[in-house]
Amino acid sequence: MSNNKFYYSDKYNDSEYEYRHVVLPKDMASRVPKSRLMTENEWRGLGIQQSLGWEHYMIHKPEPHIILFRRPLPEDFKREMQMKKDKKREETSGADIMLAGRREKINV
Numbered sequence: 001m002s003n004n005k006f007y008y009s010d011k012y013n014d015s016e017y018e019y020r021h022v023v024l025p026k027d028m029a030s031r032v033p034k035s036r037l038m039t040e041n042e043w044r045g046l047g048i049q050q051s052l053g054w055e056h057y058m059i060h061k062p063e064p065h066i067i068l069f070r071r072p073l074p075e076d077f078k079r080e081m082q083m084k085k086d087k088k089r090e091e092t093s094g095a096d097i098m099l100a101g102r103r104e105k106i107n108v
Helices: 026-033 040-045 075-092
Strands: 017-022 055-059 066-072 096-099 102-105
Touching: none
Parallel strands: none
Antiparallel strands: 017 066, 055 066, 096 102
């Protein structure tokens, strides 16, 4: 990677946050603070470009050129995820399964 080429990961999430990481060229690692998280102004000053709401939340000491970001999931997205989880639970509740050749009921 040349000096201003960054790799932006796909976004991934858990039930609370959306995450992504940005890989800087290794020669830029010296510009990343080693003992504290960066402010938005600092990481934007390095040339990282992304929408509002992202925070630098973790330092990966073995690879300081990889910057880890997160932002809270919107409440409506959290509700939608919970509804899908509840629906799946309802669909599998009391379902028949085969265990070692015999049919059994499960309660989830």
